[in-house]
Amino acid sequence: MSYSRSTSPLPLPVNHQRDCMSAATKRWKYLRRMLKFDQMDFEFAFWQMIYLFIAPQKVYRNFQYRKQTKSQFARDDPAFLVLFAAWLCITSVGFAIVLRLTFWKFIHFLLYVIFIDCIGSGLLIATAFWYVLNKYFRLNEDQDIEWGFAFDIHLNAFFPPLIILHFCQLFFYNGLISHEWFISRYIGNTFWLIAVSYYVYITFLGYSSLQILQRTHLLLVPLPIIVIFYFVSLAAGFNITYFLMRFYKERVV
Incomplete structure (x- = not known):
């Protein structure tokens, strides 16, 4: 499928340019801009975050545009990563309040979320997808998937579950989800069903946007398995949210 920039409602990144650089040069340029906030396009990154919820397929049209103008799919602007890190901090504060963590336990929890749950x-x-898809799904041996793009896809797919599970769900936990009622595990498990489905679907969209890959529909195979597990967990009385919230708390104690 070929995507046209004119069909995407997202704004243009402000720093587009027509040049080609080596992978090492691109990485160095990206890292060098991490602390230069005045050079980051936060408006563009914010719009991407919104569209990851309402129309994630349109986000990848901008990745196609970047490939045409900068000869790379991966982001060259760290603004999305900076906003993503800010959301991790905000949602971790919510977790600390709900779980009644002390300040140092909150710091422990925050570091765990950033370096283990997200980055680790x-x-x-990203490495697993990069290796497997390059090895078994490529149509053309002369082109391969950029590892940076694979990591960008993970961040894109991880953002909606982050907001759903680490923000929205917290408002219902103490008053409703933490109990042993059927409605408690129904609401908690449904949050997880929606979040994990978002991750799988956005991951599929990311790789299916690459013309060099074939059989990307296989990336949707986990969806029916997830739905089956959802109904089994409801029938078995297993509250996924309650179990994982206890796990989150115990790992920082």
Whole structure:
């Protein structure tokens, strides 16, 4: 499928340019801009976050545009990563309040979320997709998937679950989800069903946007498995949210 920039409602990134750089140069330029907030396009990154919820397929049209103008799919502007990190901090404060964590336990929890749940798992997942898809799904041996793009796909797919599970769900936890009622596990498990489905679907959209890949529909195979597990958990009386909230608390004690 070919995407046209004119069909995307997202604004243009302000720093687009027509040049080609080596992978090492691109990485160095990205890292060098991490602390230069005045050079980041936060408006563009904010719009991407909104569209990851309402129309995630349109976000990848801008990745196609970047490939045409900068010869790379991966983001060259760290604004999205900076906003993502800010949301991690905000939602972790919510967790600390709900779980009644002390200040130092909150710091422990925040570091765990950033370096294990997000970055650590992201490195493993992005590398696994990068290796498997390059090895078994490529149509053309002369082109391959950028590892940076694989990591961007993980961040894109991780953002809606972050907001759903680490923000929205917290408002219902103490008053409703933490009990042993059926409605408690129904609401809690439904939050997880929506969040994990978002992750799988956005991951599929990211890789299916690449013309060099085939059989990307196989990335949707986990969805029916997730739905089956959802109904089994309801029938078995297993409250996923309550179980994981206890796990979150115990790992920082």
